[in-house]
Amino acid sequence: MIFKLEDVTVYFPYDNIYPEQYSYMLELKRALDAKGHCLLEMPTGTGKTIALLSLITSYALSKPENPIKFIYCTRTVHEMEKTLAELKLLHDYQTRQLGPAAKILAIGLSSRKNLCVNSRVLAAENRDSVDAACRKRIASWVRALAAENPNVETCEFFENYEKAASAAVLPPGVYTLQDLRAFGKQKGWCPYFLARHMIQFANVVVYSYQYLLDPKVAGIISKEMQKESVVVFDEAHNIDNVCIEALSVNVRRQTLEGATRNLNRMNQEIERFKATDAGRLRAEYNRLVEGLALRGNLPITDAWLSNPALPDDILKEAVPGNIRRAEHFLHVLRRLVQYLRGRLETENVEKENPVNFVASINAHAGIDQKALRFCYDRLHSLMLTLEITDTDEFLHIQTICDFATLLATYTRGFSIIIEPFDERMPHIPDPVLQLSCHDASLAIKPVFDRFQSVVITSGTLTPIDLYPRLLNFHPVVSRSFKMSLTRDCICPMVLTRGSDQLPVSTKFDMRSDPGVARNYGKLLVEMVSIVPDGIVCFFVSYSYMDEIIATWNDSGILKEIMQHKLVFIETQDVAETTLALDNYRTACDCGRGAVFFSVARGKVAEGIDFDGHYGRLVIMFGVPFQYTLSKILLARLEYLRDQFQIKEGDFLTFDALRQAAQCVGRVIRSKADYGMMIFADKRYSRHDKRSKLPGWILSHLRDAHLNLSTDMALHIAREFLRKMAQPYDKTGGGSRKTLLSQEDLEKMTNDGSINNMLY
Amino acid sequence: MSSLQVTKRTKYKTSVKDPGSPGALRMNEQKLLFVPDNRNSGTKVVVEFKSIQGHKYTKEGSNKPPLINLSNVQGGSYIFEFDSYADLHVCRDFVSKVLEKSRETSGTASEKAAVTLADEQLSTAEMQLRIKLLQEDSELQKLHQQFVGGNILTEAEFWATRKKLLDTDSCRKSKQRVGFKSVMISDIRPLTDGQTNKVTFSLTPEIILQIFAEKPAVHQAYLNFVPKKMTEMEFWTKYCRAEYLNHTKNVHAVAAEAAEDEELAVFLKEDDILAREVRKKIRRVDPTLDMEADEGDDYTHLPDHGILRDGSKELNKSQNEFYRRTLLQDLNRHAAIVLEGRTVDVEREDNTNAVAEALAHSKQGMEEADGNENKNRADRISRVTPIEDLQPADSLPLAPLSIKDAREYFDSQQVNALKTSRDASARMESRSCNTQEAYASMRNAISEIKENGLSDPIVSSDVAIKHWTTIQELLRHFWSSYPITTPYIFTKVTRLKDAMSNIYPQLEELKESLQSDLRHQVSLLVRPMQQALDAAIQHHDVDMQKRSVKSGEKPNGYT
Numbered sequence A: 001m002i003f004k005l006e007d008v009t010v011y012f013p014y015d016n017i018y019p020e021q022y023s024y025m026l027e028l029k030r031a032l033d034a035k036g037h038c039l040l041e042m043p044t045g046t047g048k049t050i051a052l053l054s055l056i057t058s059y060a061l062s063k064p065e066n067p068i069k070f071i072y073c074t075r076t077v078h079e080m081e082k083t084l085a086e087l088k089l090l091h092d093y094q095t096r097q098l099g100p101a102a103k104i105l106a107i108g109l110s111s112r113k114n115l116c117v118n119s120r121v122l123a124a125e126n127r128d129s130v131d132a133a134c135r136k137r138i139a140s141w142v143r144a145l146a147a148e149n150p151n152v153e154t155c156e157f158f159e160n161y162e163k164a165a166s167a168a169v170l171p172p173g174v175y176t177l178q179d180l181r182a183f184g185k186q187k188g189w190c191p192y193f194l195a196r197h198m199i200q201f202a203n204v205v206v207y208s209y210q211y212l213l214d215p216k217v218a219g220i221i222s223k224e225m226q227k228e229s230v231v232v233f234d235e236a237h238n239i240d241n242v243c244i245e246a247l248s249v250n251v252r253r254q255t256l257e258g259a260t261r262n263l264n265r266m267n268q269e270i271e272r273f274k275a276t277d278a279g280r281l282r283a284e285y286n287r288l289v290e291g292l293a294l295r296g297n298l299p300i301t302d303a304w305l306s307n308p309a310l311p312d313d314i315l316k317e318a319v320p321g322n323i324r325r326a327e328h329f330l331h332v333l334r335r336l337v338q339y340l341r342g343r344l345e346t347e348n349v350e351k352e353n354p355v356n357f358v359a360s361i362n363a364h365a366g367i368d369q370k371a372l373r374f375c376y377d378r379l380h381s382l383m384l385t386l387e388i389t390d391t392d393e394f395l396h397i398q399t400i401c402d403f404a405t406l407l408a409t410y411t412r413g414f415s416i417i418i419e420p421f422d423e424r425m426p427h428i429p430d431p432v433l434q435l436s437c438h439d440a441s442l443a444i445k446p447v448f449d450r451f452q453s454v455v456i457t458s459g460t461l462t463p464i465d466l467y468p469r470l471l472n473f474h475p476v477v478s479r480s481f482k483m484s485l486t487r488d489c490i491c492p493m494v495l496t497r498g499s500d501q502l503p504v505s506t507k508f509d510m511r512s513d514p515g516v517a518r519n520y521g522k523l524l525v526e527m528v529s530i531v532p533d534g535i536v537c538f539f540v541s542y543s544y545m546d547e548i549i550a551t552w553n554d555s556g557i558l559k560e561i562m563q564h565k566l567v568f569i570e571t572q573d574v575a576e577t578t579l580a581l582d583n584y585r586t587a588c589d590c591g592r593g594a595v596f597f598s599v600a601r602g603k604v605a606e607g608i609d610f611d612g613h614y615g616r617l618v619i620m621f622g623v624p625f626q627y628t629l630s631k632i633l634l635a636r637l638e639y640l641r642d643q644f645q646i647k648e649g650d651f652l653t654f655d656a657l658r659q660a661a662q663c664v665g666r667v668i669r670s671k672a673d674y675g676m677m678i679f680a681d682k683r684y685s686r687h688d689k690r691s692k693l694p695g696w697i698l699s700h701l702r703d704a705h706l707n708l709s710t711d712m713a714l715h716i717a718r719e720f721l722r723k724m725a726q727p728y729d730k731t732g733g734g735s736r737k738t739l740l741s742q743e744d745l746e747k748m749t750n751d752g753s754i755n756n757m758l759y
Numbered sequence B: 001m002s003s004l005q006v007t008k009r010t011k012y013k014t015s016v017k018d019p020g021s022p023g024a025l026r027m028n029e030q031k032l033l034f035v036p037d038n039r040n041s042g043t044k045v046v047v048e049f050k051s052i053q054g055h056k057y058t059k060e061g062s063n064k065p066p067l068i069n070l071s072n073v074q075g076g077s078y079i080f081e082f083d084s085y086a087d088l089h090v091c092r093d094f095v096s097k098v099l100e101k102s103r104e105t106s107g108t109a110s111e112k113a114a115v116t117l118a119d120e121q122l123s124t125a126e127m128q129l130r131i132k133l134l135q136e137d138s139e140l141q142k143l144h145q146q147f148v149g150g151n152i153l154t155e156a157e158f159w160a161t162r163k164k165l166l167d168t169d170s171c172r173k174s175k176q177r178v179g180f181k182s183v184m185i186s187d188i189r190p191l192t193d194g195q196t197n198k199v200t201f202s203l204t205p206e207i208i209l210q211i212f213a214e215k216p217a218v219h220q221a222y223l224n225f226v227p228k229k230m231t232e233m234e235f236w237t238k239y240c241r242a243e244y245l246n247h248t249k250n251v252h253a254v255a256a257e258a259a260e261d262e263e264l265a266v267f268l269k270e271d272d273i274l275a276r277e278v279r280k281k282i283r284r285v286d287p288t289l290d291m292e293a294d295e296g297d298d299y300t301h302l303p304d305h306g307i308l309r310d311g312s313k314e315l316n317k318s319q320n321e322f323y324r325r326t327l328l329q330d331l332n333r334h335a336a337i338v339l340e341g342r343t344v345d346v347e348r349e350d351n352t353n354a355v356a357e358a359l360a361h362s363k364q365g366m367e368e369a370d371g372n373e374n375k376n377r378a379d380r381i382s383r384v385t386p387i388e389d390l391q392p393a394d395s396l397p398l399a400p401l402s403i404k405d406a407r408e409y410f411d412s413q414q415v416n417a418l419k420t421s422r423d424a425s426a427r428m429e430s431r432s433c434n435t436q437e438a439y440a441s442m443r444n445a446i447s448e449i450k451e452n453g454l455s456d457p458i459v460s461s462d463v464a465i466k467h468w469t470t471i472q473e474l475l476r477h478f479w480s481s482y483p484i485t486t487p488y489i490f491t492k493v494t495r496l497k498d499a500m501s502n503i504y505p506q507l508e509e510l511k512e513s514l515q516s517d518l519r520h521q522v523s524l525l526v527r528p529m530q531q532a533l534d535a536a537i538q539h540h541d542v543d544m545q546k547r548s549v550k551s552g553e554k555p556n557g558y559t
Helices: A019-033 A048-062 A077-102 A127-138 A140-148 A156-167 A177-187 A191-198 A215-221 A236-246 A253-276 A278-290 A326-344 A354-365 A369-373 A375-385 A391-409 A440-450 A466-471 A514-530 A542-555 A557-564 A574-589 A603-607 A631-644 A648-667 A710-724 A742-751 B085-105 B109-118 B124-136 B138-147 B155-160 B163-175 B205-214 B216-225 B232-248 B251-260 B262-268 B272-284 B291-297 B327-340 B352-369 B373-379 B406-420 B423-432 B435-455 B461-480 B487-512 B516-549
Strands: A002-005 A008-011 A038-041 A069-074 A105-108 A173-175 A204-208 A229-233 A249-252 A350-352 A414-421 A429-437 A453-458 A477-480 A490-497 A534-539 A566-569 A594-599 A617-621 A675-680 B005-013 B021-028 B031-036 B045-048 B052-057 B067-072 B077-082
Touching (some): A002 A019, A002 A742, A019 A048, A048 A069, A048 A229, A077 B291, A105 A177, A105 A191, A127 A140, A127 B291, A177 A191, A236 A429, A236 A440, A249 A253, A253 A278, A253 A375, A350 A354, A354 A369, A354 A391, A369 A375, A369 A391, A391 A429, A414 A631, A514 A534, A514 A617, A514 A710, A534 A542, A542 A594, A542 B327, A557 A566, A566 B327, A574 A594, A574 A603, A574 B291, A594 A603, A603 A648, A631 A648, A648 A675, A675 A710, B005 B031, B052 B085, B077 B085, B138 B461, B205 B327, B216 B232, B216 B262, B232 B251, B251 B262, B435 B516, B461 B487, B461 B516, B487 B516
Parallel strands (some): A105 A204, A490 A675, A534 A617, A566 A594
Antiparallel strands (some): A249 A429, A414 A429, B005 B021, B005 B077, B067 B077
């Protein structure tokens, strides 16, 4: 359908639209008009992504004189694929309606691992070795060598891409990673470098958060994005965690050992160069004296991960004299590694702030702050000089330099925590030195500063006023939308007691109670026998899930479950989990039905949808609190309290409940869909916990469903499923429409009633 | 039926030790009767088969005399000793047949007996199929009882109109392969006898097949080791030992044992073949699910970057990973195998060697089939579900219609077609009707009655439908008998006509049983039935007339 939204003509690829989608677009448009940032919470199952995509592309189409770029950030690659698939649908519609004028270039960008088509490079096991295998074939010195010596292996895809030069462009269209690979293969061009080149020209770029938030990656990928861009962070409820992770580094024993190995190898290389090509090292020294920009005019092939500090904070001065010479720099690093090794051998937990830590490095190892700050850049330069291509072998020394640079750059918002062992496993010594960031606003600040509009959106942003504080920005629009339902297609329940009427909870003191495990098991056994197709279960952690499944296996509950449905489980092995998910879908499709066991905060909870028959019921076993004795968490809580006056308890509850809401929200995709959500823990019945759930869940949580036992829940589930199986009027009928056709929309716009309908 | 009986010389015993009293045992479908030779000393025994629960007998070749032991419901038993094993076998077969029959029918005994005995040329498979159909469909069973039991139709006639039912059923049965059960049977549990330290594992061919399918390493090991290196027994003993070790969950013990015995280690180690398969399969996964791709894109979590020991992070697993095959992996693997379905028919393959080899073959076949991996990678497509309720309504997918008897479906379609031209039914009464039209009109009326019956509290729809199905069945046979060519059909038609005439008073009764003001509505229900019957009977009468006149020039049904 095509409709006018104030002065913008919106092309929406469906015949009907939900009223909340309309309101969402309206708010979004106002934020774009104001060239400001915005924060929008919209329930899952209301077509948020398509509303967003069609508004922003239509907005760009309606203002051809000053084109805006659209940068869409997803948390995961599979969400990226999903978004691009939706965009494809939209683009097809828009070109059908508007002709070639609507043609845009939209691409997804990922790592070499996901884009490479060179089978010899792909044979490498993991991402880092793929990167290294690629560099081994395309680094500028390797190619120079290959020009003389035909036995040196290069990558034909990259060579062809280079040869095509400016002719190597992507024609307009929407490209998923799959499409990029296919295109690259067909043309014989390297899809990775083609995509990296094309993001400057693309109208829509879809990539993952870190390409903007993590300075290491953003520095090489997103440097040249224009200011007139709209940046969207979708599913952004965890954005604060992504931000602090991007700026955190750990040092462990293995890191230090590896770093020492790296230093030895670099030493050998230096010696070798001294003997064969001393001029090279001298040239580097001279360059560093002149203080030339370290990067900038580097060939694209030689760039590695960028500086871990934020671009604004990076010194533009010349490299200090004491680390200019390669040997000297190695000595400095050796002393640093030595110092860190000494600090790691502690018996107690130590917590320090960066200023003190830098001071003590200076006192004990004789490395001043400025030298530390240049560690990353100096290392990078040295590695280029030494022509090191197997970057995957040098990750350890890279970590040490990242650590040094971050440590010396930031004086606030960080702390250094040294733990001799993990609190949860005190008998296994595993010392670790962690530089952890507490301030989420640091990493995202450059994004807010650089781009005209930043949109932060998700199904779970409750309480919505917390995010501007955590991320330190001022949204021009901050809205939380309700969900208009045609029928009560979601049925949240709080289960507080098991079939024996005893309370159930994953609270610390009840967690190991066999009665709770049995009650949880019985609940599932009953549910698998009445709920059709797919059921998803979330546990509070892997270890708890492991434990409870073992208990169920021993007591025969698992066998009872398997009599009704197949069982699939998320494990810590990603490949296995992926296959399990794929099989789970097959099992739901073929009618056998299945249960998927997963973990809150896990990879599945983050981004896999269980819509339609893939999820008719989701059970959240327990409240997914963080492990509250974690030193890092405590440090962060302290920081939040001091800086933002956020109480510890409030933050922990907020964090747990957003995870729970995220888990259960995965079952609804549209208003035609339906699903039940069981919160199985007595603590959910408490008002202070429950009230932190997003409004769209709370508004469907009836008082009668707040304190259920297994048998009552079973009864409600039966009734609900029976009701949902009936045909219904999709438009909602009556006075309050939940589905608008083009006609409805026009009528309402004309008589002004559209403004009353807004959510 | 009662003609079927067996008489044999036997001795009746109250217990095995008892010398017994000689006499004659006579058995028929309903009961068994033992008459002792010596009327004074022996006891006469009369037992209804209904009260017999089970029977036991001695095996030929054992040293015992040929005995049969019938236990009754109350727990008592009757023991007969025969002169020879041949006699015993005759009696045993008879008893088992009768018992089976009485168990199946339980309640509709006579009707079932008719099924099995009326057509002796039927194979047992066909008979069983018929019985199964009757059991599944109570309507059909009622009809069968009414007509075949009431001698209006013969068994063969009844089924002749339902050939399709028999056909489709049997071919469906042969086509569909039974899949694996959802329950994990490969997870064998040790049984302890409680006294010694011995544990027992039991394996069946079915379990072995599943083990092979779920654990390719074990399968591979079997092909390599048996019988060259060890016997099958030794192989499975080793396997069970490995399973037992795994159950103890003592990682160190497992590692120690594996270090000593390399063959045992094969079962304890992680499965290389599985790992390879995973890598291969992951390329075919829907990209919107592919979490491995995330890992390839995640530069925030370079080794030692990001937050390590946060409260939200999980513990790192212990070091001795090598020998830890987890339950979770097994569960996932099991479910995947169940979905893949059975590739080998275990019933056909009794010995393990054959199973192992057949599985290897089928695997090879599969590998060849997906040899071109890159192509597969290119073929995989993302699943995008459009938001269904935002789309125009007509694109909604419909569940395919499942029809047990396709003819019923087409018949009801004809009803719809005829509905528009109701005038045709007037013509039907002028006897230009053919089989189909008459039948169609029946169906039409039925659907009407179904509708009316639901909204009509006076006559329960059940009663109406019962009459309808009866009439429908009769008319179906009636019309399909024309033209009458053989005397057999002639008698059949006569029988049918009589049965139909008997329905009139029943319908009248239905009307009479109600108050007069409601009678009108009921007669609306009944009239179509009467009309359909009228048409049939009129046709019959005309036909009879013609036959008696012997004027064969005019075709059937023309006045």
